[in-house]
Amino acid sequence: DQQVKQNSPSLSVQEGRISILNCDYTNSMFDYFLWYKKYPAEGPTFLISISSIKDKNEDGRFTVFLNKSAKHLSLHIVPSQPGDSAVYFCAASYSGSARQLTFGSGTQLTVLP
Amino acid sequence: GAVVSQHPSWVICKSGTSVKIECRSLDFQATTMFWYRQFPKQSLMLMATSNEGSKATYEQGVEKDKFLINHASLTLSTLTVTSAHPEDSSFYICSAPRPGGETQYFGPGTRLLVL
Numbered sequence: 001d002q003q004v005k006q007n008s009p010s011l012s013v014q015e016g017r018i019s020i021l022n023c024d025y026t027n028s029m030f031d032y033f034l035w036y037k038k039y040p041a042e043g044p045t046f047l048i049s050i051s052s053i054k055d056k057n058e059d060g061r062f063t064v065f066l067n068k069s070a071k072h073l074s075l076h077i078v079p080s081q082p083g084d085s086a087v088y089f090c091a092a093s094y095s096g097s098a099r100q101l102t103f104g105s106g107t108q109l110t111v112l113p
Numbered sequence: 114g115a116v117v118s119q120h121p122s123w124v125i126c127k128s129g130t131s132v133k134i135e136c137r138s139l140d141f142q143a144t145t146m147f148w149y150r151q152f153p154k155q156s157l158m159l160m161a162t163s164n165e166g167s168k169a170t171y172e173q174g175v176e177k178d179k180f181l182i183n184h185a186s187l188t189l190s191t192l193t194v195t196s197a198h199p200e201d202s203s204f205y206i207c208s209a210p211r212p213g214g215e216t217q218y219f220g221p222g223t224r225l226l227v228l
Contacts, residue, residue: 103158104156
């Protein structure tokens with residue numbers, strides 16, 4: 001039973017355009033959501049997070065939107081750069097879980113020059 | 114800079130041998146660390162939660178006698194893959210949350226290849 005789902009295994013975007021990566025979750029106990037970027041053979045790098053009490057968090061080119069009623073979050077990258085090409089993982093946790101992370105399956109983003 | 118380190122970064126071993134992987138938090142103390150495994154083109158799967166001063170908590174389906182975890186200090190957790198077999202070949206990653214924080218920081222990972 002996948003509690004965090006990323007339904008798009010891959011996404012290609014032209015440089016300078018917006019990249020939108022989507023994530024859905026089923027466990028209503030999740031109250032904290034994170035996005036990580038990962039290159040092959042490396043550990044995930046934290047990008048941005050959002051608490052369930054917010055619906056938007058912005059950090060530079062990265063913005064995360066949370067729609068609790070739809071159990072959906074998205075990561076917007078604008079403008080996209082070739083260096084953004086990587087696998088992006090959505091993750092979720094809840095306060096009663098010792099902050100264990102449940103990961104989605106990842107989306108491979110390719111930014112074309 | 115890196116806040117969580119792992120050693121070794123990659124290891125090749127013969128079937129039947131044991132391999133120890135270290136995970137260190139570099140500038141903070143971590144009473145809890147997490148061990149994940151990632152198979153090619155798959156997501157990160159939580160294997161176990163390492164607790165300083167107490168036994169590790171294993172996820173369903175993960176053999177605790179095969180994957181020994183020792184949280185030796187507030188900055189070090191070790192994962193030992195005992196009697197490794199080719200199916201144990203994978204990418205093992207640890208993480209640690211900063212005290213009082215919500216974000217977890219990941220180590221660079223260890224690539225294990227069992228021949």
